[in-house]
Amino acid sequence: MNFPILSVITFLPFVAAAIMLLMPADRKTEVRGVALAAAAFDLLLSGWMYMQYLLGGLTGYQFIEQYDWLPALGISLKFGVDGMSAPLVLLTGIVMFTGVLISWGDYDEKHHLSAGIQDRPREFFSFLFLLAGGVFGVFASLDLFMLFFFYEIAVFPMYLLIAIWGWVKTREYAAMKLTLYLFIGSVVALVGALAMYWTQYQNTGILSFDMLQMEKAGFSQAFQYIWFLPVFLGFAVLGGIWPFHNWSPDGHVAAPTAVSMFHAGVLMKLGAFAALRVGVMLLPKGADYWSDLIMFFAAVAVVYGAYIAFVQPDLKYMIGFSSVSHMGLVMLGVSTLNYNGLLGAGVQMFSHGVMTALFFAITGMIYDRSHTRQIPELGGMAKIMPFATIGFIIGGLVSMGMPGFSGFVAEFPIFMGVWGSQWLVAVIASISIIITAAYIMRNIRQVFFSPMPEALAEHHITDVTVLDKVAITTLCLFMIGVGMFPSMMVPMIETGVQNILRLLGGA
Amino acid sequence: MDFLNTHLLSLILFLPTIAALIMLFLPGGETKLLRWFAFGSSLVPFILTLVLWNGFNPGQPGFQFEEVYPWYEALHSSLHLGVDGISLSMVLLTTLLTPLAILASFSVTDRVKPYMMLFLFLETGMLGVFMSLDLLIFFVFWEIGLVPMYFLINQWGSANRNYASLKFMIYTMGGSLGLLLAIQMLGVYFQSYDLQYIVQQWNSQPADAVLMGMSIYTVKKIAFWAFVIAFAIKVPVWPFHTWLPDAHTEAPTAGSMLLAGVLLKLGAYGFLRLVLPLYPVEAKMFAGALAFLAVAAIIFGAFGSFGQTDFKRLVAYSSVNHMGFVVLGIAAAAVAAGTNEAHIAMNGAVLQMFNHGLSAAGMFFLVGVIYERTHTRNLEEFGGLFPLVPVYGGILIFMSMASLGLPGLNGFVSEFMVVRGAFPVLKVYTAVSMLGLLFTGAYILKGIMKVLHGPINEHWSHGEHKLTEINTREILVALPLMALILVIGLWPAWLVGVINETVARLF
DSSP, X not given: OOOOHHHHHHHHHHHHHHHHHHSOTTOHHHHHXXXXXXXXXXXXXXXXXXXXXXXXXXXXXXXXXXXXEEGGGTEEEEEXXXXXXXXXXXXXXXXXXXHHHHHHOEEETTTTEEESOOSOHHHHHHHHHHHHHHHHHHHHBOBHHHHHHHHHHHHHHHHHHHHHHSOTTTHHHHHHHHHHHHHHHHHHHHHHHHHHHHHHHHHHOOOOOBHHHHTTSOOOHHHHHHHHHHHHHHHHTTTTOTTSOTHHHHHHHHSOHHHHHHIIIIIHHHHHHHIIIIIIHHOHHHHHHHHHHHHHHHHHHHHHHHHHHHHOOBHHHXXXXXXXHHHHHXXXXXXXXXXXXXXXXXXXXXXXXXXXXXXXXXXXXXXXXXXOOBGGGOOOHHXXXXXXXXXXXXXXXXXXXXXXXXHHHHHHHHHHHHHXXXXXXXXXXXXXXXXXXXXXXHHHIXXXXXXXXXXXXXXXXXOOOHHHHHHXXXXXXXXXXXXXXXXXXXXXXXXXXXXXXXXXXXX | OHHHHHSHHHHHHXXXXXXXXXXXXXXXXXXXXXXXXXXXXXXXXXXHHHHHHHHOOTTSXXXXXEEEEEEEGGGTEEEEEEEOHHHHHHHHHHHHHHHHHHHHGGGOOSSHHHHHHHHHHHHHHHHHHHHBOBHHHHHHHHHHTXXXXXXXXHHHOOTTHHHHHHHHHXXXXXXXXXXXXXXXXXXXXXXXXXXXXXXXXXXXXXXTOXXXXXXXXXXXXXXXXHXXXXXXXXXXXXXXXXXXXXXXXXXXXXXXXXXXIIIHHHHHHHIIIIIHHHOHHHHHHTHHHHHHHHHHHHHHHHHHHHTOSBHHHHHHXXXXXXXXXXXXXXXXXXXXXXXXXXXXXXXXXXXXXXXXXXXXXXXXXXXXXXXXXXXXOBGGGOOOOTTTOHHHHHHHHHHHHHHHTOTTSHHHHHHHHHHHHHTTTSHHHHHHHHHHHHHHHHHHHHHHHHHHSSSXXXXXTSGGGOOOOOOXXXXXXXXXXXXXXXXXXXXXXXXXXXXXXXXXXXX
C-alpha cells in the first residue's frame, strides 16, 4: 500500500478546519498560522503528486485508493487522478495557499486599513478549508456519489462565506442567488446520475457508483441523448455557462477576496470538470449529439462575456464577466470533442484558475486600501503598489492570450480544435480576443497609471504586504512557467485527453 | 567555440532577455549602472551578429545556423530558428539599432530600470520574428513584441500617449487576428507548424482539394488576405497606416527609432517570408491591388508628410512614404516571379527595408535631440537654427538627404532598384510612384528649411532657452548610422550580395 496521497490532500483541510475551530477565537495569529501551515503543506503535497505524475510519465488513473463506504449501495470512497484532474488538484493547492496568504491581512487603525480578514478569522479559515477540502474531493473522486458528496460540501460553505464576510451591499442577495442556482444545477445533475446508476444496474446487474465501471455500462443511445443535457448543463451551471452564468458575477463581487479567488479560480473549474467527467465521459454519444448546442452556448459566453466585461465600471464585475468569457473558452474546447479542443480546455482550466485568482487577489488589495472598486474612481496605483501593478499586468497579458503566457498555450489549441469542427465559430469567438485586450489595457491604464483622483489620495493608501507579494509571485510564476514551457503541463493533459478520446471513439 | 557556433542564433535571441532579467535584480536608483549595463548587454548580440555574418555562407541554399528545440510538442510546434540572406540582414539591423536606441535614451531619467528592460525584451521579440522558421513561434514573437512597445509608448510617451498606445495595440492585435486564425487553419490542416514543410505542402495541394467544405482555391484566397491585412497594418500600407503617426509621435525618441527602424520591417518581412512563399498564385493575382496600395502609400505619405507642422509627425509620415517602395517592390516581385525583374525589385525591397531602418531611426533620433532641448516639435517655432547648432544641422541635412534618396547615399540605391525592377511589370504604378518621389523631396526640404534656415528665431539664440549643440554621446549615436548610410550608398555590394543569393533562389 502506497502513501495515500490523495486522501491526505483531501482530508487535510477538513482536519485543519476542525483544529482551528477548537482554538480560542481571540488567538487570531495562531489561527492564521495553522491555516497557512496547512495550506502550504497541501500545496507541497499536491505539487509533489503533480511532479510524480509528470516526471514519471504516467498515464491513466494514478494514485488510486479505495475504501468501502456503503457497500450495499455500491458506494465507495474511491480516489484517483488522471492527466485532466491532476493539474486541477495542483491548482486548488495554489489557490488555497495564496488565498490564505492574502487573507492574512494588515491592520492599521490610524489609516482605517483593514486588509485581509480581520473579522473572525477562525471561522473564516475553517469555512474556507471546508470549501477547499470539498474541491479537492471532487477533483480526486472516481466515485460518482462521492463526487456529488464533495460537490455539495464545496458549495455550502460558499453561502456562509459570502453571506457573513461578503460585501455588505449585496452579500445576502448574491449568496442566496448563488446557492440556489448551484443547488438547482446539481439536483438536476443528480437525477441524471441516479438514472445512470439505475440503468447500469438494469444493464449489467452491478450496483456501483464507480465511474470507471460506469464507463462500461453500455448506456443506450436514446438514454445518452436524453440524459446528457441535464447532467452536463447541471454541472456546467457552476462552470458559468451562458445562459446560466448570471449568478457568477454577482457571487464574485459579493464574496470576500479569498473566496472570490476560490470561486473563480477553482469552483468554476469544478463545474466544467464535473461536466466533462460525468457528462462527456460517461455519456459520450450524448455529448456527440448535443455538441453543437454546447458550442453555441459557449461561443455566446465567450463573446458576450467579453463584451459585458468591457462595459463594466466595477473592477470586480469586470473580472467576473471576463471569467464567464474565459470559462466559455473551456466549454468551447470541450464542445469540439477533438484532441486540440480538449487539450486546450484542460490547460485553460488551469491557466484561467491561476490568472483569475491573481486578478481577484490584487483587486482585493486595492479595495481594502481604497474602499472603492469603481474603475473611474481609481488611479495612480502604480506608484504606490508597483509590485501589484506588475502582477496585474501579467494577469492581463494572460487574459488577452498573449504568447509567452499560459493563456496563449491554452487558447491556441482551443481555437485549433474549433477550426477542426466548426470554423465559423472560431472566427466569431476570436473577436473576444480584441475586446479582452481593449478592456484589459484600458483598465490597467486607468487603475494603475492615470493620475490619482483627489478623493482617493486622502485614503493614505499603502503598499501591499510581503505576504501579498509572495502570493502574487507564486501565481505569476505558474502563468509564466506554463506559458514559456508548455511541456510543464501539456504532456500530462494529453494523457487525460487520450482517455476521453478513447471513450468518445466508442460513440 | 563549438557551442557558440551551434547556438549562435539562440544566444543572439535570448541574451537580451537574460540581461533584462538580470537587470531586475540591479538597484533601481543606480541609473548610471543600469544604462551602461543595458547598453553593454545589447552590444553583445551585435557582436555575435557580426560573428554570424562572418560565418554565413551566401552561396549555400536554404537556411543556415538552424536550431530546433521542442516547444509545444502536442501541437507539433518547435522553436525552430534559422537565417537566410533576408533575415540575416534584418537581424543585423535589429542588433545594430537596439544599442543605438539604448544609447540615445541615456537622457531618460524617469524609471530607468523598467525602461531599459522593456527595450531588451523588445529586442528579443523583434529578433524572434526574423529568426523563426515555425509559424506558431513566428506568431508568438510577432505578438510578444507589442507588449514592451505598448508600455514604452504608454509610460514614457508624450501628451497624447494613452490614445496612441491603445490605438497601436488594438490596431495591431486586430490585424493579427486574421493571421492567428489563418495560422491555426494551416496548423490543423497540416498537423505541423514547420514553415518549410507547410510551404512545400501548401503549394503542392491538388487543385480540387476541399478544405472546410470550400475549394482550396477559395480558402487560399481568404487566407491570403488574412495574412496580407495583418502585415499591411504593420508595414503600414495605406489605408491601414493611421495608427502610425500617432504611435510614432507619442513614443519616446528611442521607441520611435525602433518602431520605425525595426517594427515596420516586421510587416514587410512577413510579406517576404510568409505571403509570397505561401501564396505565389494569389500574390500574383492581387499584385495589382497591392501595387495600388503601395503607390497610394507613397503619394499620400508624401502629401501627409508635407502637410505636417509637427516635426516628428512629418518624419512619421515619411515612413509611410518610404515603406510604400518596399511594398511596391514586393508587388512587382509577385507579378514577375522567377524573372530577373523580380529579383531586382526584391533586392531593392529588402535593401530599402534596411536603409529605411537606418535613416528613419536617424531622423527620429535627430527630432528627439532637438525636442529634448526645445520641448517643442512645432516646425513654426523653429527657424534659422543652423548658425546656432552647425554640427547638428550638418547631421540633420545628411540624414535628410539619405531619406530623400540622394545618389551616393543608401536610399537612392534601394529605391532605384525597386523602381528598376517594378517598371517593366507595373509601368503605370511605377510611373505614378515617381510623382511621390518628387513630393518626398518637397517635404524633406520643407523640414530642413523650417528647422535650419530662414530668419533666426531669437527665442533660441540667447538667454535661458539658448539652444545647445548636439553632444558627444548623441553624435556617437548618429555616427554609425551615417557611416553605414554612406557605405551602402557608395558600395552596396557587401549587403546586396548576401540578400541577392537568397532572393534569387526564393523568388
